[in-house]
Structure formats: C-alpha cells, structure tokens
Amino acid sequence: MDTAPKLLVFDVNETLLDLTPLKERINTKLNSTLAFDLWFPKLLQYAMVETLTGTYRDFGDIGAATLEMTAQQLSVSLSEQEIKDTLSIIIQLQPHPDVMEGLEQLSAQGFRLVALTNGGQSTLEQQMQFSRLESYFDSLYSVEVVKRFKPHPKTYGYVLSQEEAKPNEAMLVAAHAWDIIGAQRVGLQTAFVQRPGKFLYPKSPGLSLVVKDLKELVEKLV
Structure with a gap:
C-alpha cells in the first residue's frame, strides 16, 4: 500500500x-444440495442485467424472481409466500x-x-x-x-x-x-x-x- x-x-x-443458514434453507426447500449455488449467481446475473439495461429493481425482488427460476430449473413448485418465507432469513x-x-x-x-x-x-x-x-x-x-x-x-x-x-x-x-x-x-x-x-x-x-x-x-x- x-x-x-x-x-x-x-x-x-x-x-x-x-450466508450458511440461507444456503441450507434454500437447499432444503428445493431438495437439492446445488440449489443455493444455482440461485446466487442468478441473483447477481440479473442484478447486473438491471444495471446494464438502465433499470433498477430492489435486490430482494430480484432474489425472489431468481429463486422462482431456480425452483423451475429443479422442477420444484414454490408459492409466492414460500419464496418470501425462504428469503426472509436474509435479515437473520x-x-x-x-x-x-x-x-x-x-x-x-x-x-x-x-x-x-x-x-x-x-x-x-x-x-x-x-x-x-x-x-x-x-x-x-x-x-x-x-x-x-x-x-x-x-x-x-x-x-x-x-x-x-x-x-x-x-x-x-x-x-x-x-x-x-x-x-x-x-x-x-x-x-x-x-x-x-x-x-x-x-x-x-x-x-x-x-x-x-x-x-x-x-x-x-x-
């Protein structure tokens, strides 16, 4: 320096x-040990998409949307409330x-x-x-x-x-x-x-x- x-x-x-508690909850909810590692890069990717295209959405909203995408990828159905409850651990x-x-x-x-x-x-x-x-x-x-x-x-x-x-x-x-x-x-x-x-x-x-x-x-x- x-x-x-x-x-x-x-x-x-x-x-x-x-982030381990959030990782464990997502993996459990989506029945896959890969779920968190699939979701988190998506969250960052679509945050970058928002910035690169000159738009903005709350990070939490992007997190919910990309968790839904990840659930679809793993053939799991999650309700809007289940997604909200799963991600709520971010403040804990x-x-x-x-x-x-x-x-x-x-x-x-x-x-x-x-x-x-x-x-x-x-x-x-x-x-x-x-x-x-x-x-x-x-x-x-x-x-x-x-x-x-x-x-x-x-x-x-x-x-x-x-x-x-x-x-x-x-x-x-x-x-x-x-x-x-x-x-x-x-x-x-x-x-x-x-x-x-x-x-x-x-x-x-x-x-x-x-x-x-x-x-x-x-x-x-x-």
Missing part, C-alpha cells in the same frame, strides 16, 4: 455475514466469527468504517441490528440511492462523495472478486477476504491486500 486508507468500505453478505444472519473482534479493533485504531451493499437500505439496517454489528459502523449505504448495483462505478463514487474521501484514501473490503474489481476500477484500495469457496479472478489487477479474515486485515493495516 502506498497510502494507508482512512476509510474502510465493507461489503456485507458473505464478507461480514455468514450472524456475522462470521472473526468479524466483531476485527471491526472493534479497526474502529479503535481510528479507521472510519462504513458498509455498502446491493441490498435495500431497510434490509441492511435490519441485518445490522440483528447481527449486532450496527454500532461498529459510522454509516450504512445501499446502492438503492444511485439505482445501480455494484460493481457499477457510481456505487463506490456515491460513498466517496458522501464521506468526502478521495479514492486512494478508501479501501473496499469484500469476499467477491467482482466487487473488488469494481472498486479497483475507480481507484480504491482493496482487500480480498478469502471466505470459503471464494476465489480471485485471475485477470484482475493487483490487489492491495489478500487476507483470510478480518483479524488478519487488522494485522496488515495496523
């Missing part, structure tokens, strides 16, 4: 919050074991901590309250304000403008290679968190940091 970041921008789902997720300690130490070291998610603002706030992470963050941001999904440049630019920070003063912390690349393209520093099953895109530019969890992030930043 040429310059130590002052602002740390955290992705939420999978980076901070453990716990943080990964390293997260609270890592955030507490980063905050104590004087870093400004904010969250940025593709989910809606209401969903984000409920997630932070349930997981007890709300107190660690100075601000919570949703892409719904700019109506573009990450990795669109406007999503990161919005946070920088609100925080009055230059790109090289900020670092995106995420477990998704596509999110990392988006932040890099607008000049942010990045830290890739190697959550289980998450891998870097081989064609991505050089990263600022690669860490196994937030405890290692603390060690490398401090």
Whole structure:
C-alpha cells in the first residue's frame, strides 16, 4: 500500500455475514444440495442485467424472481409466500466469527468504517441490528440511492462523495472478486477476504491486500 486508507468500505453478505443458514434453507426447500449455488449467481446475473439495461429493481425482488427460476430449473413448485418465507432469513444472519473482534479493533485504531451493499437500505439496517454489528459502523449505504448495483462505478463514487474521501484514501473490503474489481476500477484500495469457496479472478489487477479474515486485515493495516 502506498497510502494507508482512512476509510474502510465493507461489503456485507458473505464478507461480514455468514450466508450458511440461507444456503441450507434454500437447499432444503428445493431438495437439492446445488440449489443455493444455482440461485446466487442468478441473483447477481440479473442484478447486473438491471444495471446494464438502465433499470433498477430492489435486490430482494430480484432474489425472489431468481429463486422462482431456480425452483423451475429443479422442477420444484414454490408459492409466492414460500419464496418470501425462504428469503426472509436474509435479515437473520450472524456475522462470521472473526468479524466483531476485527471491526472493534479497526474502529479503535481510528479507521472510519462504513458498509455498502446491493441490498435495500431497510434490509441492511435490519441485518445490522440483528447481527449486532450496527454500532461498529459510522454509516450504512445501499446502492438503492444511485439505482445501480455494484460493481457499477457510481456505487463506490456515491460513498466517496458522501464521506468526502478521495479514492486512494478508501479501501473496499469484500469476499467477491467482482466487487473488488469494481472498486479497483475507480481507484480504491482493496482487500480480498478469502471466505470459503471464494476465489480471485485471475485477470484482475493487483490487489492491495489478500487476507483470510478480518483479524488478519487488522494485522496488515495496523
């Protein structure tokens, strides 16, 4: 790192919050151990379709629509209420074991901590309250304000403008290679968190940091 970041921008789902309960529920509901792994990429794909075609729908609505598609793919019939009930667990997720300690130490070291998610603002706030992470963050941001999904440049630019920070003063912390690349393209520093099953895109530019969890992030930043 040429310059130590002052602002740390955290992705939420999978980076901070453990999606295992949602994965297990979807797999059970659709009677397949592959169901979640079929659904989640569809969710991201159609979020990108919305952004690329200049439209916007709530991430939760896209999640419901793509879960219906996945059910059809697996020859399972789900009612609208069943889909809603299945996805409701998104606001009842716990943080990964390293997260609270890592955030507490980063905050104590004087870093400004904010969250940025593709989910809606209401969903984000409920997630932070349930997981007890709300107190660690100075601000919570949703892409719904700019109506573009990450990795669109406007999503990161919005946070920088609100925080009055230059790109090289900020670092995106995420477990998704596509999110990392988006932040890099607008000049942010990045830290890739190697959550289980998450891998870097081989064609991505050089990263600022690669860490196994937030405890290692603390060690490398401090």
